Amino acid sequence: MIWLTYRQFRTQAIVGAVTLVAAAIALAINGRMIARAWTDSGAANCPATGDCAALTNFAHATDNGRTIVLFILGTALLYLVPPLVGVFWGAPLVARELEAGTHRLVWNQSVTRDRWLAVKLGLLCTASVAFAGILSLIVWWSSYRIDENVLNRLTPLLFGARGVVPIGYAAFAFVLGVAAGILIRRTVPAMAVTLAVYAAAVGAMILWVRAHLLPAKHLTTNLDLSQGIEQLGIGPNGDMRIVAQAHIDGAWILQNQTVTAAGKVFTGPADPTQCGRDVGPKACEDWINTLGLKQRLVYQPASRFWDLQWAEVGVFLVLAALLVAFGFWWLRRRSA
Amino acid sequence: MTAVLETEGLTKRYGRHPGLSDCTLHIPPGRVVGLVGPNGAGKTTLLQLAVGLLTPTAGRIEVLGGQPASGPDQLARVGFVAQDTPTYANLTVADHLRLGAHLNPRWDDEVAQTRIDRLGLDHARPAGKLSGGQRAQLALTLAVAKRPELLVLDEPVASLDPLARREFLQSLMEFTAESGASVILSSHLVADLERVCDFLIVLADSRVLVAGDVDELLATHPRLVGLRRDPEVLPAGATVIQASHTDRQSTLIVRSETPIDDGVWNSERLDLEDLVLAYMAKAAVPAPRRAEMTR
């Protein structure tokens, strides 16, 4: 059974391996270039000396053509690999057999249908997970200096392409493809459905679920506009909106509101004599500072990166397990 | 000895459409069983129930004393060549043999290799590039080399040209002679099976019309020719399967456990095809009447 699985999977395995090697080479080169920029810019001394002004130079040095393109490509690849694995490895696995009628050949060898599916699922799911895992590791190694010092790993788009989350995506996508193939029984429609459901699931995770995987932290402080203003707007009726920048190192800010001392969201009214076209911005800021407003933040702190990673992987692994159970059940009761 | 196939009230419905209705059969071992019926009669349904690709809606089925496809042992005892003899198009002949060797504990590689060599098949050729006859032979080789006690074949010769058809049946009979295994094969043409089968099941409209030992069936189904008369006037125990009349002659095909030798009828021996056609014609007659009643 292992031999047959390997024999049928050979072409896809070669494509996967070639992709992986090519990505590894490109990312290794890029990793070295980033490392050189790290030392050349002087940012390497930052942790030891505490003189981190050079980080700006480092950010500048890496924000040029090839480095940033390869950095983005590596991240994009980690988003592409799971759905591609689902579409090209998962969906055809059973659908192709049902479509060509070869299930009638292979299910009448001396191997039960359950075992046939178990071996195929087990081996290829491992391959999918390994593929995504190795790629994630290479990307991590290649770009951790940028991730940690210039960007924020908790940013939704970066979060899904770092750590163990790609592994969860790959396992889910592969199993989803297999289940779609078992249910739909035709390869191309199964591929399309796999892609659509995968995109919907991951989209929903990013947009609505991830922020609530762990209860968010709340922080209310005095509004401090000297840290920078994110938003300042005055409507024609005098209603006003002011948001100061949030400064929690590496945190993922879910909500940033300005509230009054009473705890209500501040909406104005603006004093036209202080904040208006004729008066400078400084006067308006001074006036706002006299109102005793507070900044209310809802956020996930940087320290929760791994907790959130495992929580998200857990969600997708549970989904994958449900799909596996469904696949076995359906294959057993479905008519040939 | 355990029956090769034993069913009782076996029924399979696809939604509301009946695939097989209330089928009760007992097939003794060591037979080559022909399963005949028009397309859509339920042949494939019965065969796929026997190999466990389908599960019954109602009734009981036992194959070689076990539940179809209930485990590796049961699977090893039954070989199956599906309709249109599916093979993996991009796997070579040699790959298929290796597949068989890996997936079947009782695999006989010598038998497989010898058969492939004798057929002149190129081991390195992908199965997708074989002719229909060669593919059928490859599928048969896979089924035969696992040394089954029962070999089930679904319309194995339907898509083959006459020469390939003959060659296929030759290999099949050779296997039967060598192994003593039982065989069940289906066809919508009696002529395909006439030479090879010694047990016959006639299916039409999802029902078993008649089943039994071929020699016995032929011995108990004479064609009676005589002066025209009412078919009611028949020796006791004889049932009319088919009757046709001219103005002075009556021709009857009857079922009778005892030979009819009353001097009134001239009794002739039927051939298998006439017998099958008589049963099918009988099954087809009530159909329009039923349709009228439901209107």
Place this chain on the structure above:
Amino acid sequence: MIEFHLETRSGVAPYMQLIQQVRRAMRLGLLSEGDQLPTVKEVVAKVAINPNTVLKAYRELEHEGLVSPRPGLGTFVTRTLTDETTAAHGPLRSELQRWLARARAAGLDNESIEALFVTTFHALAEEKT
């Protein structure tokens, strides 16, 4: 060694055809005592026929005392059918030729001759049994 063939449309049961072919071969001197019949496997591989049919034919021939099986070796012919009858073939044939000439002269066409022969032959055969 002889080769079997099968006439599907003849109306004669397949096993009976095999028996007839063995008997004919023995009469024509193609098979004589000590000759081996093809094995069941050889017959089925050649004619594409049910092995039980071949077994049945061989059992029938054995029952008639024409052949006998030797375990592990095959089935062998135990008698020779040619000696007494072949000698009679010549005179019988010339008699038949004379009869046919008379039938033609009487105005019978080929079909009528055949029908007359077959009905008479069957009538006689039935009387005997």
